Structures are given as C-alpha cells and as structure tokens.
Amino acid sequence: EAGVTQFPSHSVIEKGQTVTLRCDPISGHDNLYWYRRVMGKEIKFLLHFVKESKQDESGMPNNRFLAERTGGTYSTLKVQPAELEDSGVYFCASSQDRVSVDTIYFGEGSWLTVV
Amino acid sequence: GEDVEQSLFLSVREGDSSVINCTYTDSSSTYLYWYKQEPGAGLQLLTYIFSNMDMKQDQRLTVLLNKKDKHLSLRIADTQTGDSAIYFCAVRGLYNFNKFYFGSGTKLNVKP
Numbered sequence: 001e002a003g004v005t006q007f008p009s010h011s012v013i014e015k016g017q018t019v020t021l022r023c024d025p026i027s028g029h030d031n032l033y034w035y036r037r038v039m040g041k042e043i044k045f046l047l048h049f050v051k052e053s054k055q056d057e058s059g060m061p062n063n064r065f066l067a068e069r070t071g072g073t074y075s076t077l078k079v080q081p082a083e084l085e086d087s088g089v090y091f092c093a094s095s096q097d098r099v100s101v102d103t104i105y106f107g108e109g110s111w112l113t114v115v
Numbered sequence: 116g117e118d119v120e121q122s123l124f125l126s127v128r129e130g131d132s133s134v135i136n137c138t139y140t141d142s143s144s145t146y147l148y149w150y151k152q153e154p155g156a157g158l159q160l161l162t163y164i165f166s167n168m169d170m171k172q173d174q175r176l177t178v179l180l181n182k183k184d185k186h187l188s189l190r191i192a193d194t195q196t197g198d199s200a201i202y203f204c205a206v207r208g209l210y211n212f213n214k215f216y217f218g219s220g221t222k223l224n225v226k227p
Contacts, residue, residue: 004157031213042119043158043203043217056213091158104215106150108157 002026004107006092012113018080021110025074025094031055032075033095033104034067038088046090049075082114117141121204121218128226133191135221137204140185144206147180149189152201152220161189161202191223199225 005024013019025032034046046065047057051072060067064083069075079086089109118140127133139147148163164171164178164187171178177190187206191198201220208214 033213035215035217037217037220040219042219043205043215045214045216048213056211059214093158104160106158108155 004092004094004105006090006107006110008110009108010111010113012115013082015084015114016081018078019082019112021077021079021090021092021112023075023077023092023094023107025092026096026105029094029096029105030072031095031097031104032069033093034075034077035091035093035106036088037091038085043091046077079112082112084114087112087114117144117206117208117216119204119206119216119218121202121221123219124222124224126224126226127194129194129196131194133189133194133198133223133225135189135191135202135204135223137187137189137218138185139187139204139206139216141206141208141216142182142185143209144185145209145212146207147178147187148205148207148215149176149178150203150205150217152203154200158203194223194225196225196227199223 007022032049037043045059048055049069066078089111091109093106095104120138149161150158175192179188203220204218205215
C-alpha cells in the first residue's frame with residue numbers, strides 16, 4: 001500500500017514567485033493535514049481537511065497560503081507570493097479515523113527554499 | 116496553544132544510552148508521541164504513551180512520563196550510529212484531538 005506522497009520533494013524559487021505543493025494521502029483516508037517546519041523550529045500545524053472540507057485552518061499563517069482538496073482526494077498548498085520566511089519543510093499527513101491513536105501517517109515532506 | 120520544548124542537540128557514543136527530554140504546558144494533553152526524522156526523510160512514529168501511563172517500554176526504547184511536571188523523556192538503550200536523527204516530541208490535546216503540537220526537535224549525534 002502506498003504511503004502519503006508529496007510532490008515536489010524539493011523546490012527552490014525566487015521571492016515573489018508562486019509554488020504549489022501537492023499531497024496524495026493514503027487511499028481511503030478522509031483526514032488530511034498540513035504541517036510545516038521553518039528554520040529549524042518546531043513543526044507547526046497548518047490545517048486539517050475532512051474529505052473536501054476544511055475542518056480547522058487555524059494554523060495558516062496568512063492569506064498568501066491557500067489549501068484545497070477538491071473531491072476529497074489529493075490536496076494542494078499554494079504559496080503566492082512566496083516570501084523568504086516561507087522556506088522550510090512542509091509535511092502532509094493523513095488518517096482514516098479521526099480519533100485513532102497512532103494511525104496518522106506523515107509524508108516525507110516538501111522542502112521549500114525561497115531565495 | 117501548547118508549548119513543547121526540547122533541547123536542540125545531544126551527542127553520545129555508540130553503545131551508550133541516550134535520553135531525550137521534552138516538556139509541555141497543557142496538562143490536558145492526552146497522547147504523547149516520539150517521532151524520528153532521518154536526514155532527507157519524513158516523520159516516523161517511534162512510540163507513544165497515553166497520559167494515564169507513566170512508563171512504556173518497546174525493545175530499546177523506554178518512554179517515561181511525569182504528568183505532574185509535564186515532562187516526557189525517551190531513552191534509547193545501546194544507541195547505534197543508525198539512531199542518529201532528529202527526534203521530535205509531540206502532544207495531542209484533549210479538546211482538539213486533531214492537532215499535534217511538536218517540539219523543535221533534538222538532533223541526536225551518535226559517535227562511533
């Protein structure tokens with residue numbers, strides 16, 4: 001069974017450009033999460049989808065970030081325009097059961113560098 | 116929100132025990148986790164403990180929870196060079212179960 005896959009694995013863009021990160025959750029997982037780690041700091045929650053609906057987007061830093069999950073399958077996270085402080089690694093995770101203890105699976109992350 | 120604190124670095128010699136510490140602020144935290152991130156890789160769940168437990172052992176890993184002090188530790192026995200990685204402590208709240216709060220990660224360096 002395929003795990004959570006993220007694309008691209010690495011991206012280098014210039015300040016002011018747009019980047020779109022994609023996450024494919026494990027098949028059948030209704031819950032999809034985005035987290036990010038910037039500049040060696042803690043990993044922070046960005047938002048949570050249940051199917052195609054945003055359940056909690058309290059962690060989205062500002063309106064330069066837009067997350068979508070059309071059809072309740074894969075999700076995209078767009079950063080437009082990108083700023084230097086957006087550099088970091090963006091993790092996607094998915095789970096089937098919202099209240100499961102350990103069945104939240106993380107992808108390998110999309111490493112974003114804004115120069 | 117929850118604050119989760121970890122020391123940034125730990126260096127040990129191969130064969131020694133490693134102890135990675137974590138403190139958190141929200142006493143309602145229900146599940147507490149340790150994740151491992153190897154270079155260039157994603158987050159791998161190592162182990163977790165429920166808040167009504169004070170210890171959990173899984174092969175070379177021992178998790179200790181002091182709920183009164185809001186202190187969590189991960190002990191790795193007989194540390195190997197393959198254990199070199201960043202270890203993240205994460206807690207999950209009672210009232211917002213879908214949100215993990217992570218620490219900044221402890222980089223473990225194992226010297227041969």
